[in-house]
Amino acid sequence: MNYMSKYRDWLVSDYFDEETKKELEAIKDNETEIEDRFYKNLEFGTGGMRGKMGAGTNRINKYVVRKATQGLANYIINYSDNGQDKGIVIAYDSRHNSPEFSLEAALVLAANGIKTYLFTGMRATPELSFAVRELDAIGGIVITASHNPPEYNGYKLYWEDGGQVVPEQARDIIAEIEEIDDFSIVKTMDEMEAVNQGLLNYIGSEVDASYQKTLRGVLPETGLAAEKGSDLSVVYTPLHGTGSTVVPQLLSDLGFSNLHVVKEQADGDSDFSTVDSPNPEDRDAFELALKLAEEKDADLIIATDPDCDRMAPAVKDAAGNYQFLNGNEAGVLFADYLLQTKKEAGTLGDNGVIVKSIVSTDMVADIAADYGVEVQDVLTGFKFIGEKMTEFEETGDKEFILGFEESLGYLIGKYARDKDAAVAAGLAAIMALKYKEKGMTLLDRLAELRAEYGYYLEDLHSIRLEGKEGQEIITKTIAHLREKSPEQIAGYNVEIARDYKESKISYLKEDREEELKLPKSNVLQYVLQGNSKLTIRPSGTEPKLKFYFAVKDKDQAAAERKLAEFKEKVIAQMDEIMEHV
Numbered sequence: 001m002n003y004m005s006k007y008r009d010w011l012v013s014d015y016f017d018e019e020t021k022k023e024l025e026a027i028k029d030n031e032t033e034i035e036d037r038f039y040k041n042l043e044f045g046t047g048g049m050r051g052k053m054g055a056g057t058n059r060i061n062k063y064v065v066r067k068a069t070q071g072l073a074n075y076i077i078n079y080s081d082n083g084q085d086k087g088i089v090i091a092y093d094s095r096h097n098s099p100e101f102s103l104e105a106a107l108v109l110a111a112n113g114i115k116t117y118l119f120t121g122m123r124a125t126p127e128l129s130f131a132v133r134e135l136d137a138i139g140g141i142v143i144t145a146s147h148n149p150p151e152y153n154g155y156k157l158y159w160e161d162g163g164q165v166v167p168e169q170a171r172d173i174i175a176e177i178e179e180i181d182d183f184s185i186v187k188t189m190d191e192m193e194a195v196n197q198g199l200l201n202y203i204g205s206e207v208d209a210s211y212q213k214t215l216r217g218v219l220p221e222t223g224l225a226a227e228k229g230s231d232l233s234v235v236y237t238p239l240h241g242t243g244s245t246v247v248p249q250l251l252s253d254l255g256f257s258n259l260h261v262v263k264e265q266a267d268g269d270s271d272f273s274t275v276d277s278p279n280p281e282d283r284d285a286f287e288l289a290l291k292l293a294e295e296k297d298a299d300l301i302i303a304t305d306p307d308c309d310r311m312a313p314a315v316k317d318a319a320g321n322y323q324f325l326n327g328n329e330a331g332v333l334f335a336d337y338l339l340q341t342k343k344e345a346g347t348l349g350d351n352g353v354i355v356k357s358i359v360s361t362d363m364v365a366d367i368a369a370d371y372g373v374e375v376q377d378v379l380t381g382f383k384f385i386g387e388k389m390t391e392f393e394e395t396g397d398k399e400f401i402l403g404f405e406e407s408l409g410y411l412i413g414k415y416a417r418d419k420d421a422a423v424a425a426g427l428a429a430i431m432a433l434k435y436k437e438k439g440m441t442l443l444d445r446l447a448e449l450r451a452e453y454g455y456y457l458e459d460l461h462s463i464r465l466e467g468k469e470g471q472e473i474i475t476k477t478i479a480h481l482r483e484k485s486p487e488q489i490a491g492y493n494v495e496i497a498r499d500y501k502e503s504k505i506s507y508l509k510e511d512r513e514e515e516l517k518l519p520k521s522n523v524l525q526y527v528l529q530g531n532s533k534l535t536i537r538p539s540g541t542e543p544k545l546k547f548y549f550a551v552k553d554k555d556q557a558a559a560e561r562k563l564a565e566f567k568e569k570v571i572a573q574m575d576e577i578m579e580h581v
Contacts, residue, residue, distance in 0.1 A: 071177030229255030
């Protein structure tokens with residue numbers, strides 16, 4: 001069925017409500033919009049689906065949520081022995097329609113005889129990961145679009161270890177979803193009937209209390225925080241999201257009584273009305289936090305994204321200005337601090353491991369090597385870090401220390417399988433306090449590390465390409481680079497080329513290849529002469545082509561010059577390719 005046939009079907013079918021039909025009637029003369037809404041089904045990316053809200057098969061709406069959940073229900077019934085009894089935990093964020101979509105999902109599961117646990121209000125995504133493990137559920141759903149613009153929402157799937165579903169499992173679930181070719185065959189039931197039958201169970205404070213206790217238990221040097229926490233002035237903003245349900249309580253309970261929450265951003269706001277983008281990677285999102293920090297003379301600013309799985313810190317420097325730490329810098333500081341602390345406490349064994357994504361800084365590997373700690377690289381997406389954690393837990397061969405991604409995602413402890421901004425906020429505050437007691441800041445420690453290991457610098461450039469035409473450009477660009485693998489990029493010779501889709505590493509200087517032992521993914525990575533690296537991949541959640549740049553040099557000035565030149569030349573080279581594909 002082509003897009004216009006699907007459009008007409010939605011207009012005339014009795015299954016779709018009048019509000020949906022009214023929205024579709026309003027675009028009857030806009031074929032481009034009709035095509036974009038119906039030319040495909042909304043796809044699963046890195047752990048679920050995400051898209052603009054609205055009517056259509058290529059949008060997030062209650063019908064698409066129901067269909068996806070029916071596919072999940074079929075998978076649970078067909079592939080698990082006791083999944084119906086173990087049940088699914090469902091959480092949601094502060095976005096438009098998130099409570100409604102989560103209830104729709106719960107009622108589809110209930111209609112299929114699958115027990116559900118639904119949070120009574122918005123909760124952080126990592127608490128969902130924790131709750132799946134805590135309640136011994138078969139899996140979980142989070143209705144969230146993380147830090148995407150307000151018009152977006154999404155649907156993330158988790159499995160019984162608390163991690164996001166991995167590609168092999170996602171393929172089986174997607175196959176079940178795609179088997180459903182008629183929305184009207186999706187099962188659902190009345191809310192009160194589901195409650196009365198014990199199929200819909202509302203959860204809240206008990207899980208919250210257990211989660212908070214667990215967070216406090218995995219953080220190091222909590223005694224220092226309890227004794228000296230009031231010495232550190234902290235400003236926190238949840239950017240209108242779920243962080244307000246966990247971070248202020250955690251920091252207060254740890255002993256950080258000199259805590260100031262940005263009141264204008266403290267409550268859930270579906271429109272994220274005080275920011276252009278609720279992304280803590282965006283410096284503009286810190287405007288109100290910076291203002292409050294200056295008023296309170298804060299030592300540390302902490303921001304979390306709307307589903308509270310990403311954390312960004314900013315630190316006051318010697319001149320009284322606030323310097324932002326990116327995900328790589330924070331990851332390096334976390335690794336350094338945890339390794340130091342474990343060594344001092346005598347708890348650093350000979351099997352410790354740090355897990356990071358392939359686009360995160362290599363500086364952490366240099367630091368870890370001095371402690372005899374291995375660093376393992378995985379594909380982008382924290383589910384792959386979670387998968388490694390479960391592997392370590394099952395084999396007992398490795399002791400997990402830290403997982404991190406350059407996109408502000410971190411986890412310590414074994415209580416969850418997804419990045420957790422709350423535990424990262426606690427860790428950042430404890431670290432900042434420890435260095436303050438020594439007359440230092442996190443910036444000072446980072447400078448010491450760079451003096452010892454070299455100045456690593458990374459950056460990300462994304463090209464947004466909307467709609468069907470944009471997707472075609474992304475696909476053709478990656479295909480061109482794969483078919484005509486460049487021997488030079490930005491004037492640098494390519495020494496190593498990694499093709500994660502074809503599972504091969506090419507050593508160009510030695511003219512040899514070997515197998516790349518990671519799951520297949522549409523990613524290309526080039527290691528260039530002179531300690532530079534370029535990684536290219538399409539986003540799994542947005543219509544973007546992403547370019548990750550990494551350089552290393554002797555000092556900041558040299559590294560910044562090198563990075564600027566590298567970026568400029570690469571972008572020009574890629575623009576030319578995209579013009580001709």
